Amino acid sequence: MESHDGDAGSVVGDDPLLPLVLTVLEHYGYACALISADEVEVSRPDRDDDTPYRIRLTNLRQWTAREPRDQWPALVADFLGSLIAATEADLDDGGLDLDDYTSVRSLLRMRVYAEDIGDELDIVRRPVAPGLSEVVVIDKPTTLMVLTTEMVKGWPVDQDELFRVARENVRSDGPLDAHVQPVDGTRLASLYGDTAYVTGHALWVGDYPVTGPYGVLLAIPTQSVVHAAPLEQAAIPGAINRLIELAWEEYQQGPRSVQPHIYRWHEGVLSLAGTVEQSPDDSLAVHITQEFQDCLEELIRD
Numbered sequence: 001m002e003s004h005d006g007d008a009g010s011v012v013g014d015d016p017l018l019p020l021v022l023t024v025l026e027h028y029g030y031a032c033a034l035i036s037a038d039e040v041e042v043s044r045p046d047r048d049d050d051t052p053y054r055i056r057l058t059n060l061r062q063w064t065a066r067e068p069r070d071q072w073p074a075l076v077a078d079f080l081g082s083l084i085a086a087t088e089a090d091l092d093d094g095g096l097d098l099d100d101y102t103s104v105r106s107l108l109r110m111r112v113y114a115e116d117i118g119d120e121l122d123i124v125r126r127p128v129a130p131g132l133s134e135v136v137v138i139d140k141p142t143t144l145m146v147l148t149t150e151m152v153k154g155w156p157v158d159q160d161e162l163f164r165v166a167r168e169n170v171r172s173d174g175p176l177d178a179h180v181q182p183v184d185g186t187r188l189a190s191l192y193g194d195t196a197y198v199t200g201h202a203l204w205v206g207d208y209p210v211t212g213p214y215g216v217l218l219a220i221p222t223q224s225v226v227h228a229a230p231l232e233q234a235a236i237p238g239a240i241n242r243l244i245e246l247a248w249e250e251y252q253q254g255p256r257s258v259q260p261h262i263y264r265w266h267e268g269v270l271s272l273a274g275t276v277e278q279s280p281d282d283s284l285a286v287h288i289t290q291e292f293q294d295c296l297e298e299l300i301r302d
Helices: 008-012 018-027 058-065 069-092 101-107 159-172 198-207 238-253 290-301
Strands: 031-036 039-043 053-056 108-114 125-129 132-139 144-146 177-183 186-192 216-222 225-230 262-266 269-278 284-288
Touching: 018 031, 018 039, 018 069, 058 069, 101 108, 101 132, 101 159, 108 159, 108 198, 125 269, 132 159, 159 198, 177 238, 186 198, 186 238, 198 216, 198 225, 198 262, 216 238, 225 238, 238 262, 238 269, 238 284, 269 290, 284 290
Parallel strands: none
Antiparallel strands: 031 039, 039 053, 108 132, 125 132, 132 144, 177 186, 186 225, 216 225, 216 262, 262 269, 269 284
């Protein structure tokens, strides 16, 4: 075990999770390098292709935080065991020719992530709103492979076409389920489904029965759900407050957190409506953007 941040012990410190993580990884034969308290770089020296890759621990921390400490060893073993099995299955899969665009095209999908996803990699992504990025992935049998610009260099299409195809493939997989509940005279929908691409549907949320005269107010707290409410007079302030509460709570709990902020969808465009953060007194502070403030004033006048 080594560390990129000086002595490994200074990274582990009193952290009760990292020793468990390192023990499991080393049990599987991986060499580990601590990048930070939430990221480990691993490689397999016994393989011909021992290219290192990184494991993020944010989701694991959110899972373990919910459980008593004596359950952590089993949780860590299950989490890393599943991740390693999926990764090694992909490494052993020689049937997919990544140089052949025609064989990959039907596997392209997209997700919405926090904008800092893959900062260390040159991946195929583009901003969709402040704090959010759209990322193209390959939908492999056991895991998702994030598409890098190096992988697509020889493909006969540009990046705009890749995003178009990825969106088209997600939409063709079918709509999400929508659980709708009344909130202060309006309705709040939670969109979810048995798919890894729930967040992509935020970009065409107008397809769902949650669109008001000024569009949709929505939140994407995790990869598992999109919360949305019609933007109409009845949605102020009840639905807005409820959206903020849900977004913050689910973002903090995770796993696979995206953003705690609220967004507006209008005529196919996603924009930031307000940022959400916790104040020193533990209350939530919401900073409405000027654009959304103008929208609210116009809505109220009407």
